[in-house]
Amino acid sequence: xxxxxxxxxxxxxxxxxxxxxxxxxxxxxxxxxxxxxxxxxxxxxxxxxxxxxxxxxxxxxxxxxxxxxxxxxxxxxxxxxxxxxxxxxxxxxxxxxxxxxxxxxxxxxxxxxxx
Amino acid sequence: xxxxxxxxxxxxxxxxxxxxxxxxxxxxxxxxxxxxxxxxxxxxxxxxxxxxxxxxxxxxxxxxxxxxxxxxxxxxxxxxxxxxxxxxxxxxxxxxxxxxxxxxxxxxxxxxx
Numbered sequence: 219x220x221x222x223x224x225x226x227x228x229x230x231x232x233x234x235x236x237x238x239x240x241x242x243x244x245x246x247x248x249x250x251x252x253x254x255x256x257x258x259x260x261x262x263x264x265x266x267x268x269x270x271x272x273x274x275x276x277x278x279x280x281x282x283x284x285x286x287x288x289x290x291x292x293x294x295x296x297x298x299x300x301x302x303x304x305x306x307x308x309x310x311x312x313x314x315x316x317x318x319x320x321x322x323x324x325x326x327x328x329x330x331x332x333x
Numbered sequence: 334x335x336x337x338x339x340x341x342x343x344x345x346x347x348x349x350x351x352x353x354x355x356x357x358x359x360x361x362x363x364x365x366x367x368x369x370x371x372x373x374x375x376x377x378x379x380x381x382x383x384x385x386x387x388x389x390x391x392x393x394x395x396x397x398x399x400x401x402x403x404x405x406x407x408x409x410x411x412x413x414x415x416x417x418x419x420x421x422x423x424x425x426x427x428x429x430x431x432x433x434x435x436x437x438x439x440x441x442x443x444x445x446x
Contacts, residue, residue, distance in 0.1 A: 222376070251434075260337075260422065260436040261377075308376055320365060320426045322434065324376030 220244050224309050224325035231299040231332045239294040239328050241309030249312045250292040251276075251322065252284065254305040261308065267292055268314075299332045306330070335360045339423050339437035346413055346444050354408040354440045356397075356423035364425040366390075366399050366406040371420040371439070380408075380421070413444045 222243045231237055243250065248269050253261040253276075263276030267286040281303060283295040292311075296303060306329050310322040340355040358364065365384045369377040381390030386401035395410045406423060423437040 258438070260438040263434075310376075320434070321367070321379050321382065322369075322377070324378065326374075326376045 222309055222311055222323050222325035224307075224328050226328060227326065228329050229331070231296075231330065233299060233301065233332060235299050236295070236297050237299070237330075239296070239307055239309070239330075241292045241294065241325060242290050243292075243309075243311040243323070244290065245311060245313075245323065246289060247311035247313050247323070248289070249314060250286065251310045251312075252282070252292070252294045253308045253310065254278065255308060255327075256305050264294065264307075296330075301332050304330060304332045335364070335425060335427050335435045337423050337425055337435050337437035339421075339440050341438075341440070342420075343441035343443060346442070348415055348444055348446050349412045350444075352408070352410040352413045352417075352442070354421055354423075354442070356406045356408065356437060358404050358406065358423075358425050360404075360425055360427045360435075362427055364427040366397070367424040367426070368395070368397055368406070368408050369422040369424060369436075371422065373419070377422060413442075415444045415446050418442055418444045 225240045251266045252264040262278045265284040267273045273284050306327050309325040312322045336359045338357050367382045368380040370380045371377045381392040383390040383399035389398045397408045420439045422439045426434050
């Protein structure tokens with residue numbers, strides 16, 4: 219049972235480059251999220267999705283895009299990378315109902331540095 | 334809006350010491366409350382939760398009681414171990430929209446042998 223898998227674990231980008239962080243989950247969860255975690259700070263929600271074909275902005279969406287074509291996958295796209303996007307990115311998933319309702323399962327994180 | 338305020342860290346304790354990490358919240362309605370733990374190099378994982386007032390969540394020797402009168406959900410453990418060294422996050426879910434999971438800033442705990 220893999221849970222939530224993120225790739226890559228580490229990446230260094232130059233300013234202006236683009237990349238996609240991949241996230242896949244095998245728990246058939248409806249809800250998926252992308253958070254960023256800056257040093258000494260809590261997690262900030264970037265985007266979330268309540269099901270395939272449905273996405274919505276979180277607290278800090280600028281500079282990012284997402285898509286949700288399947289239940290399993292929720293990639294995060296960074297366009298024109300900026301130093302302010304240097305952070306650790308976490309993908310998470312959950313189900314809104316049942317005994318595990320609203321409990322998030324997190325991936326191991328992707329550390330991104332923009333130079 | 335919703336907010337979670339956690340005790341500032343870092344916290345350093347000796348093995349077998351008593352641990353308290355304070356957490357207070359502001360929310361509308363009746364939120365569910367959570368403690369997540371992040372071990373070095375890993376993602377967050379659920380430690381315990383409580384879904385209504387006076388509920389006590391517990392796991393791995395950690396406990397927290399949902400106190401509506403003081404809007405608090407303090408994390409406690411009677412005897413910490415070196416393996417408890419991690420960052421601890423308090424969080425709340427106020428229901429409704431999926432985006433309503435709010436995290437505190439995290440508290441770094443280091444336990445020395």
